Amino acid sequence: MKKNKGPAIRIPLGERIFYAADNVLMVILCVCILVPLLHVLAGSFSDGTAYMTHSGLLLWPLKPTTAAYASVLGNKDIWTGYGNTLFIVVVGTGLDMLFTLVAAYVLSRREYMLKKLFNLLVVFSMYFSGGMIPFFLVVKEVGLYKSTWALIIPSLVNVFNLVILRTAMLGVPDSLEESAQLDGAGHLTILFRIIFPLVLPSFAVVSLYYAVSHWNSWFNAMLFIKERSKYPLQLILREILILSDTDEGMMMSETIQFATIVVATVPILCAYPFIQRYFVKGVMVGAVKG
Amino acid sequence: MSISAEKRAPVPAAQARRKPFGARFKRDLRKNWKLYLLFLPILCYFLVFKYGPMAGLVISFQNFKPAKGIGGSAWVGMKHFQDFFRDPYFRRLIVNTFRIALSTLVFSFPSAIVLALLINELRSKKTSRVVQTISYVPHFISTVVLCGIIRDLVSRTGGVTMLLHQLFGMPVTNMLYEPGYFVPIYIVSDIWTNIGWNSIVYLSALTAIDQELYEAAKVDGANKWHQIIHVTIPCLVPTIVIMFILKVGKMFDVGYEKIMLLYTPLTYETADVINTYVYRRGFAENVNYSYSTAVGFFNSVVCFTLVFVTNKLSRRLSGSSLW
Numbered sequence: 266m267k268k269n270k271g272p273a274i275r276i277p278l279g280e281r282i283f284y285a286a287d288n289v290l291m292v293i294l295c296v297c298i299l300v301p302l303l304h305v306l307a308g309s310f311s312d313g314t315a316y317m318t319h320s321g322l323l324l325w326p327l328k329p330t331t332a333a334y335a336s337v338l339g340n341k342d343i344w345t346g347y348g349n350t351l352f353i354v355v356v357g358t359g360l361d362m363l364f365t366l367v368a369a370y371v372l373s374r375r376e377y378m379l380k381k382l383f384n385l386l387v388v389f390s391m392y393f394s395g396g397m398i399p400f401f402l403v404v405k406e407v408g409l410y411k412s413t414w415a416l417i418i419p420s421l422v423n424v425f426n427l428v429i430l431r432t433a434m435l436g437v438p439d440s441l442e443e444s445a446q447l448d449g450a451g452h453l454t455i456l457f458r459i460i461f462p463l464v465l466p467s468f469a470v471v472s473l474y475y476a477v478s479h480w481n482s483w484f485n486a487m488l489f490i491k492e493r494s495k496y497p498l499q500l501i502l503r504e505i506l507i508l509s510d511t512d513e514g515m516m517m518s519e520t521i522q523f524a525t526i527v528v529a530t531v532p533i534l535c536a537y538p539f540i541q542r543y544f545v546k547g548v549m550v551g552a553v554k555g
Numbered sequence: 556m557s558i559s560a561e562k563r564a565p566v567p568a569a570q571a572r573r574k575p576f577g578a579r580f581k582r583d584l585r586k587n588w589k590l591y592l593l594f595l596p597i598l599c600y601f602l603v604f605k606y607g608p609m610a611g612l613v614i615s616f617q618n619f620k621p622a623k624g625i626g627g628s629a630w631v632g633m634k635h636f637q638d639f640f641r642d643p644y645f646r647r648l649i650v651n652t653f654r655i656a657l658s659t660l661v662f663s664f665p666s667a668i669v670l671a672l673l674i675n676e677l678r679s680k681k682t683s684r685v686v687q688t689i690s691y692v693p694h695f696i697s698t699v700v701l702c703g704i705i706r707d708l709v710s711r712t713g714g715v716t717m718l719l720h721q722l723f724g725m726p727v728t729n730m731l732y733e734p735g736y737f738v739p740i741y742i743v744s745d746i747w748t749n750i751g752w753n754s755i756v757y758l759s760a761l762t763a764i765d766q767e768l769y770e771a772a773k774v775d776g777a778n779k780w781h782q783i784i785h786v787t788i789p790c791l792v793p794t795i796v797i798m799f800i801l802k803v804g805k806m807f808d809v810g811y812e813k814i815m816l817l818y819t820p821l822t823y824e825t826a827d828v829i830n831t832y833v834y835r836r837g838f839a840e841n842v843n844y845s846y847s848t849a850v851g852f853f854n855s856v857v858c859f860t861l862v863f864v865t866n867k868l869s870r871r872l873s874g875s876s877l878w
Binding site: 277279280283284287288290291294295297298299300301302304305308319320321322323364367368370371374376377378379383386387390392393394395396397398399401402403404407418419420421422451452453477480481488499502503505506507519522523526529530533534537538541 | 589594597600601605607609677678812837838848854855
């Protein structure tokens with residue numbers, strides 16, 4: 266499809282077919298990815314009864330109206346959910362980062378004896394876990410059951426993220442830390458004044474990972490949060506989108522469901538172009554070993 | 556993943572080797588107490604929330620009653636494990652877990668590699684950027700929302716149901732209520748969500764390939780196809796191996812959150828996996844903490860063994876490994 270601009274180079278026919286096929290495949294892929302999203306968007310602006318009698322994919326709203334949005338914006342649950350989620354994302358990510366930074370710093374030091382033991386302790390917990398019930402019982406035992414903090418404290422450190430940060434810190438030249446130490450700098454000064462600026466890209470990546478995982482999580486909230494006023498957004502969404510056609514949830518027309526999806530997803534998608542770069546970098550930091 | 560990459564320099568404190576451990580540790584503690592103090596909260600966190608649950612696995616050998624606690628509950632040895640192996644659902648759970656895990660390995664896993672290869676071969680930088688940006692989008696949609704969209708698309712009047720009916724004459728039903736469609740729905744939506752995202756790793760590995768290798772291959776008369784087979788893919792193998800080990804380790808942890816949002820008793824036949832069963836026996840139906848813990852324990856052990864074995868194998872076969 267796209268022709269090579271270089272004038273003298275002749276591309277053999279076989280390769281030209283290959284490139285054309287490649288481009289066609291990519292177009293098909295993009296269509297497959299975008300159509301469901303377009304369907305949701307079109308549905309959210311459609312008339313409720315018109316959608317009910319319609320079948321198949323929508324690419325354009327039926328009898329365009331914003332009625333569904335009016336009813337979503339009037340739904341108090343969604344806004345309390347938003348508020349709760351915002352709290353969890355902001356406070357949770359902040360604490361996660363503090364803990365992960367300090368942990369990564371200590372694990373990347375080499376002057377103390379128990380270094381191997383601590384590293385082993387941390388990494389082993391990535392590959393083996395106690396499972397759902399023991400975890401639930403521990404959280405209950407600690408007194409976090411039914412508290413919003415149950416969604417923050419038990420998931421403070423994610424070992425995968427910790428490993429990303431530790432790897433970045435190991436890349437900081439020793440001489441920097443040593444000269445700071447000679448100047449009498451303590452650990453916290455070294456960590457926040459010297460190492461932190463140097464691992465800023467990895468720091469950004471890891472905070473994004475934490476923020477997104479807090480934003481998306483619903484399972485732990487389902488286990489631990491019992492009061493509706495404390496529900497995070499994803500639990501409210503679950504009621505509206507998943508349970509609505511069962512007896513547990515409330516009946517909601519499909520167009521309202523679509524509008525809810527849009528309201529709950531657009532903020533993240535708006536931030537997406539700005540954070541994409543960091544995410545991409547993070548995947549590389551985390552996965553490419555050698 | 557550099558799990559064991561902290562090899563920097565030999566520990567300078569080696570002069571203290573002869574002294575007994577206690578004395579050495581005391582000295583170390585005096586010298587590095589600030590470091591230990593810094594790690595204390597983290598240590599506590601790991602002991603309570605990661606190792607606490609591991610210690611809690613003992614209740615799988617008990618008839619645990621929350622009111623009596625671990626100390627007061629009766630011990631029953633391996634009873635719950637034996638019960639699980641005799642459970643009428645045992646076979647179904649194992650088969651379903653394997654079916655979903657293997658389907659992910661066979662379809663989702665290579666799809667990202669293929670996409671990376673295809674993006675890499677695009678001639679226009681701009682097209683490749685657009686494709687990448689679009690293909691990452693679904694990754695940012697939460698599981699709950701994703702499942703909400705799926706439910707609509709495969710319902711009786713949903714877009715996908717209609718499309719399949721018009722193209723292949725498939726019957727018009729709510730596909731989520733048909734056991735036969737569950738795994739395809741799960742896999743296709745998994746690919747939709749993750750194909751772009753998972754391709755990033757391979758793309759970054761591809762950009763690291765030395766262009767001279769291609770030039771040399773061209774001089775030797777290699778066409779596009781030969782170049783892909785003999786240069787690109789071999790250069791990707793280490794990354795593929797690492798990702799594969801990670802994937803196999805997570806294999807038995809099949810996305811139970813997604814399954815829980817999609818399945819109904821009508822589709823348990825193909826959709827119920829070990830983890831969803833752990834949840835139901837722990838919180839929903841016929842609740843039995845000890846039994847549920849035993850089932851989860853079994854799952855954890857299988858997972859751990861899988862990572863361990865794959866890692867060993869891959870180290871022997873290809874030289875790449877996690878640790």
